[in-house]
Amino acid sequence: MQTHETRFLGTCATIYRMSILDNAKDVAKAVHEINNLDLYQRVLNLHSDIIELVEENNRLRMEIGELKKKVEIKGKLKPIMNKDLIYYLISDRGDPDEGPFCPTCWDVDGKLVRVFPYGDGTHTCNYCLTFRPRGR
16 A cells, blocks of 8 residues: 555655756766766766666665555554454454455565465455354
């Protein structure tokens, strides 16, 4: 889920990145025009470094967004004991809002994977293939 703040920061990062890259291209063009090959090569290397930093910055922003989402989910994810432990996302009212979700997938991999009723009275996870007694 992308929030307004995330979209705004992403847009600002894109504008900032384009501004830096545009400035670096303008400098490279100006250096090329004065015919200083050594300086031109240095500017091109700097341009490459800028691109690498911008890409790393974008990757880190995405990672931060994913971690924020996990923290938000973790705050809403509650185990409900029936015959066994099953996770549900709890609404602000304290009621199960979404689910059920596989505790194995969440606890081991941090993945929110739905479990489905199976014919023998259990829940099954199609991702990790575990079965849980169904009490709901």
